[in-house]
Amino acid sequence: MGTTGAEQPPGPHATGDELTFEVRDRPENVSVARRTIGQFLGQYGVPATMVDEMQLVASELVTNAMLHGRAGPIGVGVQVHPAVDVTLNVRNAGPVSAIPPVAAWRPPNGLVASGRGLGIVRTLTDDVEVHGDDEHAEVTCRRRWVIQEDAR
Amino acid sequence: MTVEGPRLDSQLAEDGALVLVGEIDTYTAPELQHSLVALPDRCVVDLAAVSFIDSSGLRVIVEAHSRRRERGGGMTLRSPSPSVERLLEISGVAGHLDVEP
Numbered sequence: 001m002g003t004t005g006a007e008q009p010p011g012p013h014a015t016g017d018e019l020t021f022e023v024r025d026r027p028e029n030v031s032v033a034r035r036t037i038g039q040f041l042g043q044y045g046v047p048a049t050m051v052d053e054m055q056l057v058a059s060e061l062v063t064n065a066m067l068h069g070r071a072g073p074i075g076v077g078v079q080v081h082p083a084v085d086v087t088l089n090v091r092n093a094g095p096v097s098a099i100p101p102v103a104a105w106r107p108p109n110g111l112v113a114s115g116r117g118l119g120i121v122r123t124l125t126d127d128v129e130v131h132g133d134d135e136h137a138e139v140t141c142r143r144r145w146v147i148q149e150d151a152r
Numbered sequence: 153m154t155v156e157g158p159r160l161d162s163q164l165a166e167d168g169a170l171v172l173v174g175e176i177d178t179y180t181a182p183e184l185q186h187s188l189v190a191l192p193d194r195c196v197v198d199l200a201a202v203s204f205i206d207s208s209g210l211r212v213i214v215e216a217h218s219r220r221r222e223r224g225g226g227m228t229l230r231s232p233s234p235s236v237e238r239l240l241e242i243s244g245v246a247g248h249l250d251v252e253p
């Protein structure tokens with residue numbers, strides 16, 4: 001198996017903690033992914049609004065992987081670097097060409113009925129990268145840690 | 153492992169508002185669509201007990217809203233929680249839908 005930049009590097013950011021899991025490509029499992037990520041991020045004291053936003057990002061990416069990927073499990077990876085950032089990686093079988101180029105992920109505006117999901121991902125994250133080939137596709141996005149006072 | 157999907161319950165309040173309870177995503181959006189179609193051209197949807205909405209849910213809400221507007225009606229979203237209100241803002245629809253506290 002060829003090694004490409006597509007695999008998650010164990011690399012220089014190994015200081016934080018990481019969670020990886022798979023869900024089967026059925027719509028009821030999008031909430032399983034959200035909940036699993038929410039519980040994990042909560043353990044690291046990630047601010048509540050950031051947890052909400054990463055759950056929304058995960059919901060959009062996992063839904064997209066199910067709708068546009070080939071049949072098969074969806075892989076999810078989350079890395080937390082406390083007080084630095086959170087990285088989310090979502091992988092599915094299928095050609096990477098099914099994912100529109102990131103430059104086309106426009107921040108959503110107005111009442112356009114569809115195509116909002118990837119725009120939401122772009123709005124809520126600081127970096128987005130798409131990797132893959134004819135057999136697999138993956139989206140990796142990073143969100144800087146936002147220090148904020150919780151109102152509650 | 154038994155997979156339990158998100159739940160979305162809905163019921164009509166005494167004032168005619170549709171009260172939703174749960175999460176709105178790709179799994180529950182068809183149920184929501186079904187519930188919204190049954191509402192009159194002028195209606196209120198209570199979101200106080202909705203904990204999550206993503207773009208799959210928003211699509212259904214935006215479509216129901218637009219359809220009513222075309223017919224001279226309207227749909228008001230009532231009492232979204234702070235986090236759902238933020239989701240509406242993030243997704244660029246807050247200023248285009250009728251939202252009341």
